[in-house]
Amino acid sequence: MIIIKENMCDFCGACVAVCPPDAIELREAEIRIDEDTCTDCKLCVYVCPIDTLEYAA
Amino acid sequence: MKEKFDVVVIGGGPAGCVAAWHAAKGGASVLLLEKNRSIGPPVRCAEGVGDDGLRLIVEPQPFFIQNRLEGIRFIAPNGSAFEIETEKHGYILNRNVFDFYLAQLAAKEGAEIRTKAYVDSLLLNEGRITGVKFQALRKSYSVESSIVIGADGVESRMGRMAGIRTQLKMKDVESCIQYKLANVDMDTLICNLYFSREISPGGYAWVFPTGEGTANVGLGISGEYGKRYAPKDLLDRFVARLFPAASVLAITVGGVPVTQTLREIVKPGFMLAGDAARQTNPLSGGGIVSGMIAGKLAGQVAAEAVQKGNFSQNALKEYEKRWYKAEGNYHKMYYRLKETIYKLSDDDLNRATQAILKLPAEKRHIINIFKAVLFQKPSLMFDVMILFKDHVKNIINALGK
Numbered sequence: 001m002i003i004i005k006e007n008m009c010d011f012c013g014a015c016v017a018v019c020p021p022d023a024i025e026l027r028e029a030e031i032r033i034d035e036d037t038c039t040d041c042k043l044c045v046y047v048c049p050i051d052t053l054e055y056a057a
Numbered sequence: 058m059k060e061k062f063d064v065v066v067i068g069g070g071p072a073g074c075v076a077a078w079h080a081a082k083g084g085a086s087v088l089l090l091e092k093n094r095s096i097g098p099p100v101r102c103a104e105g106v107g108d109d110g111l112r113l114i115v116e117p118q119p120f121f122i123q124n125r126l127e128g129i130r131f132i133a134p135n136g137s138a139f140e141i142e143t144e145k146h147g148y149i150l151n152r153n154v155f156d157f158y159l160a161q162l163a164a165k166e167g168a169e170i171r172t173k174a175y176v177d178s179l180l181l182n183e184g185r186i187t188g189v190k191f192q193a194l195r196k197s198y199s200v201e202s203s204i205v206i207g208a209d210g211v212e213s214r215m216g217r218m219a220g221i222r223t224q225l226k227m228k229d230v231e232s233c234i235q236y237k238l239a240n241v242d243m244d245t246l247i248c249n250l251y252f253s254r255e256i257s258p259g260g261y262a263w264v265f266p267t268g269e270g271t272a273n274v275g276l277g278i279s280g281e282y283g284k285r286y287a288p289k290d291l292l293d294r295f296v297a298r299l300f301p302a303a304s305v306l307a308i309t310v311g312g313v314p315v316t317q318t319l320r321e322i323v324k325p326g327f328m329l330a331g332d333a334a335r336q337t338n339p340l341s342g343g344g345i346v347s348g349m350i351a352g353k354l355a356g357q358v359a360a361e362a363v364q365k366g367n368f369s370q371n372a373l374k375e376y377e378k379r380w381y382k383a384e385g386n387y388h389k390m391y392y393r394l395k396e397t398i399y400k401l402s403d404d405d406l407n408r409a410t411q412a413i414l415k416l417p418a419e420k421r422h423i424i425n426i427f428k429a430v431l432f433q434k435p436s437l438m439f440d441v442m443i444l445f446k447d448h449v450k451n452i453i454n455a456l457g458k
Contacts, residue, residue: 014312
């Protein structure tokens with residue numbers, strides 16, 4: 001699963017733009033990944049400019 | 058709050074504000090929704106625009122301009138550099154103030170604006186988008202509309218909700234980070250672009266002076282290199298080398314689409330504009346002017362559709378047509394150029410720069426520069442022949458611009 005590191009996200013939306021199943025919900029200062037929809041493809045991990053997201057097997 | 062508007066615009070950036078402004082100016086009742094608590098911040102942008110591009114939308118005003126620029130300098134991996142002769146100057150905007158100004162223009166024409174408004178879903182009726190459901194400060198609203206304009210930025214959720222495939226390919230998104238630096242020592246009249254795989258693979262680094270001693274300094278790497286490189290580490294290294302005495306006053310990050318316009322930007326009762334439609338210039342990643350052009354065209358077409366009472370996909374396709382004529386066709390060419398340039402190694406770039414430096418300054422137009430690049434790498438000639446075949450007319454037009 002993809003883990004969001006606490007207090008790291010800047011809410012820029014780059015991850016949302018590349019997410020194939022649209023599993024990321026992003027508000028002004030809130031980010032959530034829907035585990036049921038997420039396919040663990042890790043594109044969000046790679047595109048994040050400040051390594052907020054992390055894959056944990 | 059009213060339950061029905063002619064046009065609902067989602068997203069209060071330059072594309073959305075200009076769309077709302079022009080739709081309202083054309084006589085439509087308009088609601089503009091912004092997700093964040095304020096129009097403007099957070100600004101995820103290097104804030105540079107050309108004078109001629111800006112003037113297509115608004116007159117330059119001192120209160121929203123931080124700095125005036127007189128040239129662009131390109132820096133090769135080995136440090137050799139050349140400047141492009143530009144007759145037209147450019148500006149570094151103050152985007153917070155600028156976006157506020159655009160929203161005010163929309164408000165002046167009668168557009169209603171709601172901030173802290175998060176859209177949950179689009180209303181659909183028999184294949185047509187007929188409105189939006191949104192939350193604002195914990196209250197839920199349902200608003201009907203004849204046309205929805207999605208200008209929700211790189212995320213482009215509205216497009217997905219409308220049934221358009223908006224997902225960016227990794228090679229077509231730049232993963233960017235920028236610092237606002239203070240205590241930098243540089244010429245305030247020139248913006249600098251650094252091309253080097255070592256600095257920023259599949260992208261470039263920029264130094265935009267924002268005033269005496271301050272600059273927006275950032276870089277983007279292609280998403281396809283995101284697995285191997287961390288943009289923040291690359292930027293820290295770049296800044297330590299160039300401006301060791303500088304302090305970071307602000308950090309901003311973001312994804313920038315560097316691709317062609319989405320195949321579909323119109324659905325029945327729906328239009329996409331700006332980053333959401335992938336209408337950024339794919340060569341530069343610049344999106345302010347092209348987003349505003351798209352917003353203006355979308356707003357105008359929306360107002361015309363309201364007047365005629367025709368909101369079919371066909372009627373709204375007029376927006377698509379005008380977009381390609383104004384910008385979209387050039388973006389096809391810029392995309393090819395981007396693909397070619399990022400195939401060059403650092404050695405290729407160094408040699409090309411030497412060749413460009415041999416050109417007299419007044420001959421350093423984009424085409425001559427590109428020719429110089431190509432002679433260093435004849436294997437790229439094939440790509441470019443395709444480019445020229447498709448776009449000879451565009452290139453000629455672009456040169457005349």
